[in-house]
Amino acid sequence: MSACPDKAMQLQGLLDGELDAVNAAACEAHLKTCEGCEAEYRRLEALRESLATPGVAHRAPERLRGKVEAMLGAEAATPEPPAAPSMRRTSPWAASGMAGLLAATLAVMIVLPQVGDGEVARQLVASHVRSLLANHITDVATSDQHVVRPWFNGKVDIAPPVPDLSAQGFPLVGGRLDYIDGRVAPAIVYRRRLHTVNLFVWSAQGRLFNAARTIRRDGYTLVEWTAGGLRYAAVSDIEPADLLRFKAAYQAHSPDPSH
Missing domain, CATH: 3.30.200.100 (MucB/RseB, C-terminal domain)
Incomplete structure (x- = not known):
């Protein structure tokens, strides 16, 4: 039995802790009555546990990490282009961003x-x-x-x-x-x-x-x-x-x- 098509995002959200309290409770109640969604949720849980197993995740080389950090640093140091002229007067405090x-x-x-x-x-x-x-x-x-x-x-x-x-x-x-x-x-x-x-x-x-x-x-x-x-x-x-x-x-x- 397959999971309900309209519940895919909710199952992911429940697994990731992204649902608010009301939607989380509703999703958990649905899992108790729907075998397909319950099985899919257990599959997602097992997949997450498998990916967390030591040795499964590939660690990027330190050289690559250094290049990425250097690129981010260069981007942060680049001044932003001037803002387009506004049709309204900007209050002094707004200039600080x-x-x-x-x-x-x-x-x-x-x-x-x-x-x-x-x-x-x-x-x-x-x-x-x-x-x-x-x-x-x-x-x-x-x-x-x-x-x-x-x-x-x-x-x-x-x-x-x-x-x-x-x-x-x-x-x-x-x-x-x-x-x-x-x-x-x-x-x-x-x-x-x-x-x-x-x-x-x-x-x-x-x-x-x-x-x-x-x-x-x-x-x-x-x-x-x-x-x-x-x-x-x-x-x-x-x-x-x-x-x-x-x-x-x-x-x-x-x-x-x-x-």
């Missing part, structure tokens, strides 16, 4: 939510998990940013940027409506490999929030920031450093000049 932005974000990281924001953080994580459990990740499923942003028109009173971040490793999946902090809010959905990133956006309405903070809650990472009168919250079970990279990529490629 994404690396500086990520460092600044890390500098203001805190571990626990402050009083008054704990309930919102709980809502955000709960909404993220609920979208996975109910298999209601998107209301509009598309990777076209020019479809997702107009879809929110007339449904909410804000129009958040929806940049295409596929080149940065976070492809756009779509969008949906959610309910956060007592109001209907857009949720823009991205992927990081097999993991889901929910980006919730709603109006700050003049309220004072942390400029930026990172929280770990119930096994999930939540990264928040404010810009242009909007409050942003990205939630996922990917590593905190990866979610901070997502934030940096989103800000760097957002058409909002306030970023």
Whole structure:
């Protein structure tokens, strides 16, 4: 009996530990009822063990390693070409690049939510998990940013940027409506490999929030920031450093000049 054709990537993801908690549990439950997939998973496990056997893997010569390291070093030392002229004014901090932005974000990281924001953080994580459990990740499923942003028109009173971040490793999946902090809010959905990133956006309405903070809650990472009168919250079970990279990529490629 052969494995289910649509489960091939999930079996690989489960073996490599790349599935989020919800999809991992669903895949493990499927293995208990499908002999073909269970047999394929055991075959993949045996193959991995065989490849890990001493003497099987070929070690590249040290001379080749030295050449590769020299090439990488030369590439790192080569100055980048000047950026193409932009149609919009670039703020001074943007000139330092994404690396500086990520460092600044890390500098203001805190571990626990402050009083008054704990309930919102709980809502955000709960909404993220609920979208996975109910298999209601998107209301509009598309990777076209020019479809997702107009879809929110007339449904909410804000129009958040929806940049295409596929080149940065976070492809756009779509969008949906959610309910956060007592109001209907857009949720823009991205992927990081097999993991889901929910980006919730709603109006700050003049309220004072942390400029930026990172929280770990119930096994999930939540990264928040404010810009242009909007409050942003990205939630996922990917590593905190990866979610901070997502934030940096989103800000760097957002058409909002306030970023």
